[in-house]
Amino acid sequence: MKPSHGPDRLDDDDYPAYTMGRAAEMIGATPGFLRAVGEAGLITPLRSDGGHRRYSRYQLRIAARARELVDQGTPVEAACRIVILEDQLDEALRLNAELRRAEDA
Template identity: 45%
Template sequence: MPVSDQGHLPLSGQAVYAISVAAELSGVGVQTLRLYEQHGLITPTRSSGGTRRYSGDDLARLARIVALSGQGINLIGIGRILDLEDANTALRESNTALTAERDSLRTRPAS
């Protein structure tokens, strides 16, 4: 199993946490995690046997959901906020890649 640079933790995208562990680590109940999944707020990986498995990235997303919920935002609103945050992240990554490509073209010697 691949591990992070710290040597003992799984990679952030590696789904290794069972639903009970994810619930405990995120401070919400198992039923709440299932509710979040029903609303499309979180999509855990499924094992070959159908068991939900959560990653460190999922736990970070759960922390964001819990924080937004704590601010009184309903699940539909949380879903919209998360969608916009995900889109914003994708745009930033695309912009960074395009900027790097532009810079490499500018430094390339003329033929």
């Protein structure tokens, strides 16, 4: 079980460490863009006790990919769907490689 605080969470890609303003700044987007990708179902930020959105590094990578597609002219909803499919494909390829390694062992 991971501790809920301390240095381990700094290495945790899923730890919601970034506020909306900081997250938007890090990926070169606006808070409105982060809200839009949230509404499109791409990412679901956690909420602080005060109700503020908090983002993880993993969520920021996903949002940054969507931003790249939007910058190329893809509508936000389509960009979000593409990123979801890319993420699912990456996971399927990872699982497939893992199963092949287990077969070969």
